[in-house]
Amino acid sequence: MKKLVFSLKYAFFILLCLGIMGCASGPTGFLKPSEDCLKNRELQIRQYDTANEKDTIAAVAGVLQDLGFTLDDSETEIGFVAASKRADATSAGQVVGAAVLDTLGILFGGYSNVSATVDAVQEVKASVITKPSLEGNKMVVRVTFQRIVWNKNKQINRIETVKETEIYQKFYEDLSKAIFLEAQKI
Amino acid sequence: MIKFRRYASFFIFLFLITLFSGCVTPAARALESDASQVKLRSIQTRAFDTADKKKMMQTVISNMQDLDFVIDKADVSLGSVTGSKFLGYEVVKMTVTVRPRGEKQLLVRANAQYGIRSIEDPVTYQDFFTSLEKAIFLTAQQVD
Numbered sequence: 421m422k423k424l425v426f427s428l429k430y431a432f433f434i435l436l437c438l439g440i441m442g443c444a445s446g447p448t449g450f451l452k453p454s455e456d457c458l459k460n461r462e463l464q465i466r467q468y469d470t471a472n473e474k475d476t477i478a479a480v481a482g483v484l485q486d487l488g489f490t491l492d493d494s495e496t497e498i499g500f501v502a503a504s505k506r507a508d509a510t511s512a513g514q515v516v517g518a519a520v521l522d523t524l525g526i527l528f529g530g531y532s533n534v535s536a537t538v539d540a541v542q543e544v545k546a547s548v549i550t551k552p553s554l555e556g557n558k559m560v561v562r563v564t565f566q567r568i569v570w571n572k573n574k575q576i577n578r579i580e581t582v583k584e585t586e587i588y589q590k591f592y593e594d595l596s597k598a599i600f601l602e603a604q605k606i
Numbered sequence: 607m608i609k610f611r612r613y614a615s616f617f618i619f620l621f622l623i624t625l626f627s628g629c630v631t632p633a634a635r636a637l638e639s640d641a642s643q644v645k646l647r648s649i650q651t652r653a654f655d656t657a658d659k660k661k662m663m664q665t666v667i668s669n670m671q672d673l674d675f676v677i678d679k680a681d682v683s684l685g686s687v688t689g690s691k692f693l694g695y696e697v698v699k700m701t702v703t704v705r706p707r708g709e710k711q712l713l714v715r716a717n718a719q720y721g722i723r724s725i726e727d728p729v730t731y732q733d734f735f736t737s738l739e740k741a742i743f744l745t746a747q748q749v750d
Contacts (some may be wrong), residue, residue, distance in 0.1 A: 447720060448727055449733065451673055451731070452737070464671070498663050500677060502677060502679065549671065566692065
């Protein structure tokens with residue numbers, strides 16, 4: 421009986437080890453369109469009343485520059501531009517919150533450095549595709565933004581796809597103006 | 607003494623388990639992949655009945671954008687599109703190449719990486735080609 425208990429324990433332990441040590445399997449299903457795919461399209465796509473591909477892509481590059489982006493890659497033949505930008509990512513609320521936590525930490529005799537983990541710098545990546553609409557008389561523009569946020573310790577705090585409506589709106593407002601300017605050759 | 611021997615064998619056994627069940631060692635395995643070359647190709651490749659490379663590339667791009675990818679690079683002469691997407695704290699990177707197959711067909715090949723792991727799961731790629739098919743209104747054919 422004692423022997424049985426021992427071997428059972430043994431087997432259990434081995435199983436546990438295998439469970440912890442085994443290779444984790446990769447994720448699946450991430451190449452399936454998500455449920456909010458249509459909503460994202462609405463957010464990211466605009467159409468413009470022009471059939472000029474070259475002017476549209478030039479306007480896009482211009483707007484990205486206006487917004488402080490530098491161009492990383494482009495392929496005008498299929499209307500593609502990729503750009504990135506580094507920007508400040510500090511938010512007042514977060515900084516104050518961290519400072520309060522740190523002060524409390526010190527008051528209670530501990531050491532706390534939450535302030536070093538607040539968002540500090542972000543890199544925003546933008547990629548834009550322009551293509552003729554199905555009817556061929558309009559240009560369809562689609563932009564997507566991603567961002568990586570680092571804290572003061574230069575560790576990555578967050579990586580995410582930007583879903584804020586305002587950012588897309590701002591981009592397309594500027595693009596409307598730029599396409600107009602481009603059309604007028606200003 | 608018996609007790610000691612019992613413990614010793616226990617630890618040797620543990621050590622062996624650790625050795626055998628661990629992931630592949632991080633030595634120079636840059637060119638290694640788990641599946642065979644032929645199998646991997648057939649998982650990652652589909653043929654489409656169209657010769658319009660530019661349109662196919664644009665469809666691939668919009669399909670990748672639908673899947674939350676941000677396009678990093680594109681090259682028309684090579685027919686390649688590379689994009690990345692964030693999944694939790696890891697980055698999924700995917701390259702799709704479009705090249706002609708004969709006069710009337712295009713071969714589309716996708717390969718994705720999740721963090722440091724190559725994706726070799728057929729279902730994942732099938733998902734991608736299914737949505738690409740829908741986007742371009744053509745049927746993707748399995749390539750031998």
